[in-house]
Amino acid sequence: MNNSLPAAAQMGAETYPSSPGTQSVTDYDNGVSAIDADYLRPGLAAIHLIRENGRAALVDTGTSASVAGVMNALREKNLAPADVAYVFLTHIHLDHAGGAGEFMHQFPNARLVVHPRGARHMVDPARLIASAMTVYGEAEFRRIYGAIRPVDPSRIIEAPDGFRLDFNGRPLLFLDTPGHARHHYCILDERYRSFFTGDTFGISYREFDVDRMEFVFPTTTPVQFDPAAAHASLDRLMSYHPSYAFLTHFGRIGHLPRHAAEMHDLIDAHVAAALKLRDCGPGRLAALTEELGELLLHHVLIHGCKLPDHEIRNLLELDVRLNAQGLENWLNHAGETR
Numbered sequence: 001m002n003n004s005l006p007a008a009a010q011m012g013a014e015t016y017p018s019s020p021g022t023q024s025v026t027d028y029d030n031g032v033s034a035i036d037a038d039y040l041r042p043g044l045a046a047i048h049l050i051r052e053n054g055r056a057a058l059v060d061t062g063t064s065a066s067v068a069g070v071m072n073a074l075r076e077k078n079l080a081p082a083d084v085a086y087v088f089l090t091h092i093h094l095d096h097a098g099g100a101g102e103f104m105h106q107f108p109n110a111r112l113v114v115h116p117r118g119a120r121h122m123v124d125p126a127r128l129i130a131s132a133m134t135v136y137g138e139a140e141f142r143r144i145y146g147a148i149r150p151v152d153p154s155r156i157i158e159a160p161d162g163f164r165l166d167f168n169g170r171p172l173l174f175l176d177t178p179g180h181a182r183h184h185y186c187i188l189d190e191r192y193r194s195f196f197t198g199d200t201f202g203i204s205y206r207e208f209d210v211d212r213m214e215f216v217f218p219t220t221t222p223v224q225f226d227p228a229a230a231h232a233s234l235d236r237l238m239s240y241h242p243s244y245a246f247l248t249h250f251g252r253i254g255h256l257p258r259h260a261a262e263m264h265d266l267i268d269a270h271v272a273a274a275l276k277l278r279d280c281g282p283g284r285l286a287a288l289t290e291e292l293g294e295l296l297l298h299h300v301l302i303h304g305c306k307l308p309d310h311e312i313r314n315l316l317e318l319d320v321r322l323n324a325q326g327l328e329n330w331l332n333h334a335g336e337t338r
């Protein structure tokens with residue numbers, strides 16, 4: 001917390017459109033902003049901008065198309081593309097890393113910092129592209145993700161567990177946080193005891209906020225969901241007693257002890273739903289999707305959200321589908337050494 005800031009600036013989060021259209025930027029304190037990646041819908045995926053003494057770092061990239069909103073945000077803050085020193089990828093799922101090659105092309109002085117398990121896929125994205133195409137089909141994949149450029153390996157820094165980086169005087173600590181994916185790290189912004197958590201601290205859409213209290217839920221996306229690791233990674237983050245977490249989906253949340261407890265419960269509830277339906281036969285994925293939809297709707301309503309049920313379902317629909325697919329995959333492979 002920077003005590004030289006007025007109280008309103010410390011507490012508040014100012015949102016404004018960064019250009020005509022749907023792009024928008026949310027400014028927090030300590031030089032952190034969330035730039036909407038304009039991925040699928042506004043408010044779904046954020047690219048976090050960290051500013052420190054005239055230099056910029058970006059956490060996650062959205063897709064190749066997201067770079068336009070980042071350029072606008074940089075310009076508004078009197079930063080040039082050459083001022084971007086780092087692009088951090090919390091993990092290499094394409095809603096986080098699909099734009100990495102394009103970003104590195106547009107930001108000539110940037111280094112790409114990625115988990116050791118993810119680095120080679122940034123140099124040669126063929127496998128990432130192929131697996132995403134099997135999920136989306138080629139036409140849909142091209143529409144959502146566009147072209148995916150490879151990254152020059154000489155510009156990549158691998159960040160193993162415990163890696164430290166001095167971002168223009170701002171100390172950052174990288175922690176290996178499996179559970180959502182095995183190529184996932186979280187970044188501790190040590191001066192402000194805040195984490196950039198990618199998907200490790202789950203998802204929290206601002207539409208579900210009730211009196212500034214957030215609703216947070218886990219993401220069990222295919223193909224590396226590991227519940228024991230997800231619990232352990234959450235505990236590890238909380239052992240640093242962080243004040244805030246910046247989630248790619250979407251933006252800053254507080255109340256972390258409360259949300260960590262809710263995340264533990266909801267991870268268990270996801271696993272319980274999967275185990276309950278384990279022997280459902282060929283209709284299992286559909287049953288699991290239905291079950292998770294009801295589970296999350298129920299929890300959003302308990303949280304106090306006053307949106308109509310169909311709007312809540314719409315906002316959750318993509319994640320319910322991905323979570324069901326991830327649990328289906330987990331049921332098929334649990335116990336295997338992968």
Ligand SMILES: [Zn+2]
Nearest residue numbers: 093180199221
């Ligand atoms: Zn992910």
